[in-house]
Structures are given as C-alpha cells and as structure tokens.
Amino acid sequence: MSFENLGLSSSLLKAIEEQGYDKPSPIQEQVIPVVLQGKDVLASAQTGTGKTAGFTLPILEQFTENPHHNLKKRNIRALILTPTRELAAQIQENVINYSKHVDVRSTVIFGGVKQAAQVRALQKGVDILVATPGRLLDLHNQGEVKLNKIEVLVLDEADRMLDMGFHRDIQRIMNLIPSSRQTLLFSATFSTEIRRLASKFLTDPVTVEVAATNTTAERVNQSFYKVDKTSKAMAVIHLLEKWDEEQVLIFCRTKHGASRLSKRLEKKGISSAAIHGDKSQQQRIRALEGFKKGAIRVLVATDIAARGLDIPLLPYVINYEMPNVPADYVHRIGRTGRAGASGDAHSLVGQDETEYMLAIGKLLKKAIKAKVLEGFEPSDNPPKIPQHNKPSSNKPTRKPNGGGGFKKKRPAAGSGNSEQGGNRNARSGRQNTGEGKAKLSNNRRSNRR
Structure with missing residues (x-):
C-alpha cells in the first residue's frame, strides 16, 4: 500500500514525500480512507505509529476539495483538541508541514503564555484550530473564538484528557459546536471510560485498533535494573558515559525530582534541562527546542512529556523513577522506537518500586525480571513501601x-x-x-x- 492508493491529492503527496514518508503506517492505512468517506472514527494505536498524520491528511484533503467560499473570511472548520501544550504544539507543527502546498490555514492555542499573539492569529482567520480545552474555553468566553462552523472534531489522546480531568470541559465544548459534524476520537487505550465517551459523542463510528491495548512498540528493547534509590543518580551518569554523546530522555515521577536530577547532571558537565508543570511555557519551549536541535543532550521530564514529544531518532529513554500508573510506562517508552526506528528503554527499579514493575508486567502480560547493573548492586534490606506509594490504576478508592x-x-x-x-x-x-x-x-x- 502506498499513499497514492489512499486517495490523497498530488499537493499532499508532495508534502508527504518531503517529510520522508515512503508508505503509510497501519493506522494511516486504515483510518485515512474512512475519514475521507466522512465517517466517525474510534481509533486506538500504539504511541508513535503516526496517528497525527492519520487524521490530519484526510482533513486537509477534504478542505482542499471543498474550500471556503469566502477565503477573506475563514471560519474554523476543524477543531483538534489535545490534553497538553507540548502535544498541541507538536500537532500544529505537523499540520503546517502537511499543508505546505495547499491553501489551508491553521493555528494553535494553549495556556501558559500570553494570549495576544494567539488572538491575532485567530482574527486573521483559520481553517484548522489545534487547542487545549482550558485556553479554548477562555477565549470562547471572551468572544475571540467561534465554534459554530465546525465540520470535523478530533479528540486526540482522549484517554489522557479524561485522566487529567477534562471531561466537563469536553462536554462544554461539545455543546458549543454543531451536532452535525464528523468526530474522530484517537486514544492510546480503549478503556471503559473511552468507550462511554465514544457512545455519547460519536455516531456509528468505525473502530480501528491496529495493536493490542497497552502493548509497547516491538522495536523498543526494554531493560529493568535493581538499583538502590540512593545510587540512581550515579547509575544514570554511568549509563550516559557508556552511551557516549547519544541523546537521552529521562522520566521522573515528581517535579522536584526532575529538577534535582537535571542540576546534578549539569554539575557533572552533562548538558541537561528539566521540563515539568512548575516551568513556564517559555522555559518548556526552550528546553524542547534545545533538545530537538541537539544543543541539550539530556531532557529530564515528568509525565507531561510522556505524550507529545516526537523526536524520530531518539535512541534512549530512562525511567529514573518508575511510574505508579502502569499505562504511563507505555507512553514513556513510546518516545523511542518511533517511525520504524529502534530504541532502548532502561528502567531503574528501587526496592520500594518492585510492585510498580510487577504491575507493568501484568499490564503487558509478560514476566519482567530485573537485572543487576554492575557496580550498582542493591543492598539486602529493602525498605517498607508506604501505603500511598502502592501502584495505582487511576481509579478512585471507594468504600x-x-x-x-x-x-x-x-x-x-x-x-x-x-x-x-x-x-x-x-x-x-x-x-x-x-x-x-x-x-x-x-x-x-x-x-x-
């Protein structure tokens, strides 16, 4: 199967070729024809398999075939909702790349930065708007965004939006857009909540699932090491020295832990930056740009970066602290092994994190055995696990x-x-x-x- 067989115009095919794509991924192959037919879609795929192109390309094709009657006054025709600022910016970057040779305008809005530039872009008129829910509702309440002409709605990373508490915001946005629309819901997982959301807002959707729920990319080599908590920083430095000058993305569970590790790496002469919720949006943008350009070797992040970071040839991911939500592990290591490339994911498992590792194994339906990292053998006295550190399933405890x-x-x-x-x-x-x-x-x- 080639992109030519999917019914895309020569202008889009040219943009695809410039991006270096030679053939569609499985999710693109199945989703693009369905979207072009105007049907609703409920799609699930592994992270890093090309979902963004799967919904962006057919939207651009539809708008190219049926342009605005009055190009001087463009209304928002497609709304792409996403949970995080980083993911919103990444999607907008892709939309710009795919729309180079067609007359379709787009912009992105998200919180954490001043709204003036975003408002000016909206006032010029756009066809496609990429947005996070909070800033979208803020600007709508100010009269800066009109959603009454929406033809296509995309809910990207819908499971993450629900995890972050956006259900009410999604409901408010649904009430503002036309009911006669095409809705595309993309999610890394098909949870009960996602299926409930789909039944509420989608009409006879075509279900596309190209990989088993909660599986990890086959091209990612996964290693687990037993390491004392107090030795983790030195273990990371050991691995970084071993990997020469290769770029590495490191995940921590807490904002404080991410900042502390980044500062320690800097003191060792390793260029590093931290990205988490306490950083301003400008700081986060600078850190991401520096990492993508190779000016920063190590990016230390909390789970806000587990989705939305698309660095095609990122070779290594390290879990400095194990996630207490097993599904987050899938998204973390999905930052490597993207677009057909191979990658390595290394997890440092403290003695109080063994249950997290076992929970991940249960989710992936395979036995996980931690190895010993030479020179960093754990002690024989494992600490007790505090009750609040037990693995979480993201479900509230009720009694x-x-x-x-x-x-x-x-x-x-x-x-x-x-x-x-x-x-x-x-x-x-x-x-x-x-x-x-x-x-x-x-x-x-x-x-x-």
Whole structure:
C-alpha cells in the first residue's frame, strides 16, 4: 500500500514525500480512507505509529476539495483538541508541514503564555484550530473564538484528557459546536471510560485498533535494573558515559525530582534541562527546542512529556523513577522506537518500586525480571513501601458510607509533589477559607490550560 492508493491529492503527496514518508503506517492505512468517506472514527494505536498524520491528511484533503467560499473570511472548520501544550504544539507543527502546498490555514492555542499573539492569529482567520480545552474555553468566553462552523472534531489522546480531568470541559465544548459534524476520537487505550465517551459523542463510528491495548512498540528493547534509590543518580551518569554523546530522555515521577536530577547532571558537565508543570511555557519551549536541535543532550521530564514529544531518532529513554500508573510506562517508552526506528528503554527499579514493575508486567502480560547493573548492586534490606506509594490504576478508592452509598477516599497527606497530586494536597487546611477557595479555583483554571 502506498499513499497514492489512499486517495490523497498530488499537493499532499508532495508534502508527504518531503517529510520522508515512503508508505503509510497501519493506522494511516486504515483510518485515512474512512475519514475521507466522512465517517466517525474510534481509533486506538500504539504511541508513535503516526496517528497525527492519520487524521490530519484526510482533513486537509477534504478542505482542499471543498474550500471556503469566502477565503477573506475563514471560519474554523476543524477543531483538534489535545490534553497538553507540548502535544498541541507538536500537532500544529505537523499540520503546517502537511499543508505546505495547499491553501489551508491553521493555528494553535494553549495556556501558559500570553494570549495576544494567539488572538491575532485567530482574527486573521483559520481553517484548522489545534487547542487545549482550558485556553479554548477562555477565549470562547471572551468572544475571540467561534465554534459554530465546525465540520470535523478530533479528540486526540482522549484517554489522557479524561485522566487529567477534562471531561466537563469536553462536554462544554461539545455543546458549543454543531451536532452535525464528523468526530474522530484517537486514544492510546480503549478503556471503559473511552468507550462511554465514544457512545455519547460519536455516531456509528468505525473502530480501528491496529495493536493490542497497552502493548509497547516491538522495536523498543526494554531493560529493568535493581538499583538502590540512593545510587540512581550515579547509575544514570554511568549509563550516559557508556552511551557516549547519544541523546537521552529521562522520566521522573515528581517535579522536584526532575529538577534535582537535571542540576546534578549539569554539575557533572552533562548538558541537561528539566521540563515539568512548575516551568513556564517559555522555559518548556526552550528546553524542547534545545533538545530537538541537539544543543541539550539530556531532557529530564515528568509525565507531561510522556505524550507529545516526537523526536524520530531518539535512541534512549530512562525511567529514573518508575511510574505508579502502569499505562504511563507505555507512553514513556513510546518516545523511542518511533517511525520504524529502534530504541532502548532502561528502567531503574528501587526496592520500594518492585510492585510498580510487577504491575507493568501484568499490564503487558509478560514476566519482567530485573537485572543487576554492575557496580550498582542493591543492598539486602529493602525498605517498607508506604501505603500511598502502592501502584495505582487511576481509579478512585471507594468504600461504603453510612447511607449505603459510596464516597471517594481522600489522598494520603504528604503523597509527594507529583504532577497531578500537588494541587490536591494544597486543599488541606485552606479549603474553608475564602483565600483558599480562590487559590484552588485559580489552580484548576491554570491546570486546565
């Protein structure tokens, strides 16, 4: 199968060739013809398999065949919703590359930066808008975005949007766009929540699933090492020295841990930058650009970078701290082994993280055996695992209350400064004060962007 067989115009084929694509990936091969037929799609595929091109190319083809009647006043015809700023920027970059030779305009909006430039781009008129839910609703409430002409809606990384608490925002956005639209829902996993969302917003969708749920790319070699927590930083430095000057993406569970490790690498003369939720958007953009251009050798990140980073020839990923949500492991190591290339994922497993490793093995349906990294053998006295560090399935713990119903269990105090947990902990001791409520409300709005 070639791209020529998929019904794409010569202008798009030229852009595809310039990107170095020779043949469509399985997800592209199955999705593009269905989207061109105007059908709704519920699609799942491994991360890094070309989902973005799978929905962008047919949208561009449709808009090229049926252009705006009045090109001086363009309305937003396609809306691509995505959970994170990094992923939104990555999708927009791809849309620009694919639309080089067609008369289709696009722009991206997300929080964390001033809105003036985004508003100016919208005022010029665009056909395709890539957005995160929070900033989209903010600009709509200000009258800067009109969604009444939407023909195609794309929900990308829908499972991540639900994990991040965007369900209500998605519902609000759905109420603002026409009901007679084409809807494309892309997700790395087909959870019960995703299927429920699809049944609510999609009409007779064609289901496309090119790989088993929660599988990892076949081209990624995975290694697990037992390492004492206190020895992890030196183990990372050992691996980096072993890999010469190759670029490496390192994942930490907490913002503080990411910053601390990055600073330690810098002191060892290894060019490094950290990216997490406490960094400003400009800092995150500079770090990503530096990493992509090769000016920064090591990028240390929390799970905000587990999706949205597309670096085609990234050779190595290190899990410095194991994720307590097993599915996050799939997305982390999916940053390597992309676009047909091979890659290596190395996980440093502390003695208090063994349960995380076993949970990942259960998810992947294969036995995982950790090796010993020479020179970093663990001690014989494993520490006890705190209750709040038990592996999570992303489902709230519930127990019967006095009325026979159920109530959610509150998170344990001091459960770390993880990307999603910090604001929950901020509630304690302030939730009954006006100042506390105002701060909590501001935090919620900020996180949605």
